[in-house]
Amino acid sequence: MWLINSSIGRKVVMSVTGIALILFLLFHASMNVVALISAEGYNMICAFLGANWYAVAATVGLAALVVLHFLYAFWLTVQNRRARGNSRYEVTDTPKKVEWSSQNMLVLGIIVILGMGLHLWNFWAKMMLVELAPCAGDHHLATNGVYWIAETFSCPVYTVIYLVWLAALWMHLNHGLWSSMQTLGLSGKVWFNRWRVISCVVSTIIILMFVAVAVAFCFGYRPADFDQINAVVEGCHAMGLC
Amino acid sequence: MAKNISVTVKFWKQNGPKDKGHFEKHEMKNVPDDTSFLEMLDMMNEELIAAGNEPFVFDHDCREGICGMCSLYINGTPHGKTERGATTCQLYMRKFNDGDVITVEPWRSAGFPVIKDCMVDRMAFEKIMQAGGYTSIRTGQAQDANAILISKDDADEAMDCASCIGCGACVAACKNGSAMLFVSSKVSQFALLPQGKVEAARRAKAMVAKMDELGFGNCTNTRACEAVCPKCETISNIARLNREFIKAKLAD
Ligand code: HEM
Ligand code: SF4
Ligand code: FES
Numbered sequence: 001m002w003l004i005n006s007s008i009g010r011k012v013v014m015s016v017t018g019i020a021l022i023l024f025l026l027f028h029a030s031m032n033v034v035a036l037i038s039a040e041g042y043n044m045i046c047a048f049l050g051a052n053w054y055a056v057a058a059t060v061g062l063a064a065l066v067v068l069h070f071l072y073a074f075w076l077t078v079q080n081r082r083a084r085g086n087s088r089y090e091v092t093d094t095p096k097k098v099e100w101s102s103q104n105m106l107v108l109g110i111i112v113i114l115g116m117g118l119h120l121w122n123f124w125a126k127m128m129l130v131e132l133a134p135c136a137g138d139h140h141l142a143t144n145g146v147y148w149i150a151e152t153f154s155c156p157v158y159t160v161i162y163l164v165w166l167a168a169l170w171m172h173l174n175h176g177l178w179s180s181m182q183t184l185g186l187s188g189k190v191w192f193n194r195w196r197v198i199s200c201v202v203s204t205i206i207i208l209m210f211v212a213v214a215v216a217f218c219f220g221y222r223p224a225d226f227d228q229i230n231a232v233v234e235g236c237h238a239m240g241l242c
Numbered sequence: 243m244a245k246n247i248s249v250t251v252k253f254w255k256q257n258g259p260k261d262k263g264h265f266e267k268h269e270m271k272n273v274p275d276d277t278s279f280l281e282m283l284d285m286m287n288e289e290l291i292a293a294g295n296e297p298f299v300f301d302h303d304c305r306e307g308i309c310g311m312c313s314l315y316i317n318g319t320p321h322g323k324t325e326r327g328a329t330t331c332q333l334y335m336r337k338f339n340d341g342d343v344i345t346v347e348p349w350r351s352a353g354f355p356v357i358k359d360c361m362v363d364r365m366a367f368e369k370i371m372q373a374g375g376y377t378s379i380r381t382g383q384a385q386d387a388n389a390i391l392i393s394k395d396d397a398d399e400a401m402d403c404a405s406c407i408g409c410g411a412c413v414a415a416c417k418n419g420s421a422m423l424f425v426s427s428k429v430s431q432f433a434l435l436p437q438g439k440v441e442a443a444r445r446a447k448a449m450v451a452k453m454d455e456l457g458f459g460n461c462t463n464t465r466a467c468e469a470v471c472p473k474c475e476t477i478s479n480i481a482r483l484n485r486e487f488i489k490a491k492l493a494d
Contacts, residue, residue: 002491006450007420007460008484009491076460083419083459085352087263090252091345093318095415095469102464103417179463182477185485189478 008183010076015180017069022177022202024062025169029209036216039146039229046145051131059128070113077106101171102179108172115165122152146223147230153217162214166207173203246272247340251286253298254347259355259363265345266298279322279333280305280312283346299359300346305331307472310407313414314360315347320411320470329409329472349414353421353458366456367408367424374448375428377438396434404431405473412467412475418459423467425453426483427475433486443490450487 002009035042049055094103101108126148130137141147153159177199181187187195248271256263268290273282280302287297303311312330316322322333338344346360354362406427413421429446432438438445461480468476 005454006487006491007454007458008450008487011460011462011484012488076462080418080420080459080462083352083457084417085350085419087350089315089318089347089350090265091318091347093323095319095466097469098464098466102462105462175463182463182481183461183484185481185483185488187478187481189476192478192481 007079010072011183013068014072014076015183017065017072018176018180020065021062021069022173022206024065025173025206026202029206032213033209035146035149035213035223036221037223039223039226042146042149042223043144043229046127047143049128050143051128055128056132066113066116070109073106073109099175101175105172105175108168111165111168112172115162115168118161118165122158123148144230146226149213149217150222150226153214154220156218159214159218163211166210166214170203170207173206174199177202244274244276247275247335247338247342248272249282249335249338249341250343251283252343252345253360255296255298255359256348256356257358259357261356263356273335275334275336275338277335278305278331279314279316279335280331282335299357299361301361302331307332308407310409313349313362313364313409313411315349315414317345320349320414321409321472327472327474329407332472349410351410351413351416351419353413353419353456354410362410364408364410366458367410367421369456370421370425370449370452371408371428373452374441374445375432377432377441379437390436392435400431400434403427403434403475403479406431406471406475407473409472411470411472413458415466415470416459416461417464417466418462419457420461420467421453421458422461422480422483423471423475423477425449426477426479427473429483429486430479433482442486443493446483446486447490450483 003013004010031042031045034045123145126137127142127145130139130142153162178187178192178195181191181195248269251268251270252265253268254263255266268286270282270286270289273285277285280300283298283300290297301311301313303309305312307329310329312321314321314330316330316333321328321330322337324333324337348354348356348360349362349364353366354364357363404427406424408424410421410424412423413419429442429449432445433442463477463480465477468474
């Protein structure tokens with residue numbers, strides 16, 4: 001099977017899973033911006049993506065993509081280190097056109113996955129997991145996404161950790177997107193520069209959308225209907241309705 | 243006007259692939275700066291021999307930038323730091339300053355075992371070429387020169403790819419020990435021409451399979467190769483190879 005046995009095939013798996021993850025991030029980030037506009041709207045999305053078959057199926061699919069990408073990342077890295085051999089250069093003068101991120105994709109990826117662990121703990125474990133397994137937490141808050149955003153980012157330490165994580169993700173994507181186009185052979189003399197620009201623009205947009213929400217909530221910003229939504233939820237809870 | 247400079251050469255000594263290897267130093271006094279780097283090493287070897295020491299072993303042949311034999315990693319850059327497009331044999335002492343310590347190392351890559359000092363075995367590239375870097379031709383009557391028309395753009399591009407001299411600097415520079423710039427240039431030089439297109443799919447598969455079998459690494463598009471290539475090959479060749487290879491595999 002060429003996706004396993006050949007170097008280019010393995011890179012194809014890396015890039016296809018990577019691009020699928022980028023598309024997911026694009027969707028996730030646009031969804032997040034809603035939290036800046038309307039608490040009710042955001043919570044509707046959260047309810048829509050709760051514990052129903054399509055959201056759970058998509059989550060399983062995403063997890064599979066991450067696992068594949070992660071396993072291939074280590075596999076490729078081990079092979080590359082072996083190809084490099086054991087003797088190291090005494091002096092190395094890295095050429096200017098070599099991006100730092102391109103040589104440190106594994107390190108950036110590891111930061112990304114650590115951040116992902118924290119993120120799943122902060123949100124997923126309190127939302128979808130609780131819906132799937134009600135004993136795992138407070139059920140009435142499981143679709144109140146905006147509450148968890150406010151809760152998480154009112155802690156400045158979390159905000160800073162998230163910003164570091166997002167910076168690593170930006171670097172990973174800024175190289176990853178054009179690199180995957182190159183890997184898939186969709187680049188060339190002309191498209192190379194175009195993909196570099198597209199990579200930078202797309203990853204910057206994705207990351208800025210995430211950053212905007214984290215920073216806004218950290219500095220105390222709340223959408224206009226925030227208190228109302230939370231009061232309703234609190235009320236229902238008090239009456240034992242949800 | 244040429245001036246003279248004095249430098250310290252810190253060069254790698256290694257007795258065969260299994261040896262650990264070490265650096266030795268030699269002072270070169272009053273070297274005219276219009277001496278080529280390899281001539282300076284020749285002068286150093288004469289001094290070493292005169293003093294009863296073993297000379298420093300390194301590869302070279304044409305000394306005019308066309309054969310691809312010279313292969314020294316100088317102060318952290320394969321072929322030494324020059325304006326783009328020069329081999330080790332095209333490097334001159336005027337690129338250095340009086341008092342410099344010049345560190346000279348071999349290509350360090352598992353695919354290129356050291357034979358002695360800075361002479362490495364690049365037979366792997368020959369094996370990749372033998373796997374598919376040719377066109378099969380039924381010889382017969384000589385063809386009319388204009389029987390197959392080729393556009394100037396394609397001819398130029400194929401020529402640029404064919405100018406890869408197989409020196410291995412790309413592998414030496416790559417943190418992944420990947421030979422993709424070399425292989426892609428060789429695949430491209432044929433794939434761009436009608437005579438080579440016929441076997442393009444078979445060629446791409448065979449050369450990539452050989453490259454993988456010989457243990458070269460997976461390209462992660464760092465671009466270190468194109469930055470050091472003495473023939474200015476670009477990673478657009480790698481994209482072309484990827485395209486050819488993926489197309490061939492999907493067609494199977
Ligand atoms: C949301 C998460 C992630 C996204 C969107 C993403 C995206 C990408 C993309 C698009 C590529 C380029 C593929 C190519 O060059 O052909 C890539 C490469 C890579 N990723 Fe990720 N990645 C993510 C997470 C991770 C994680 C968790 C790791 C692992 C530890 C990782 C490690 C790597 C490595 C080592 C490469 C190889 C570099 C290369 O081939 O250019 N990534 N990633
Ligand atoms: S691609 Fe450039 S660096 Fe690599 S072998 Fe050919 S000439 Fe040398
Ligand atoms: S000796 Fe022939 S290219 Fe340098």
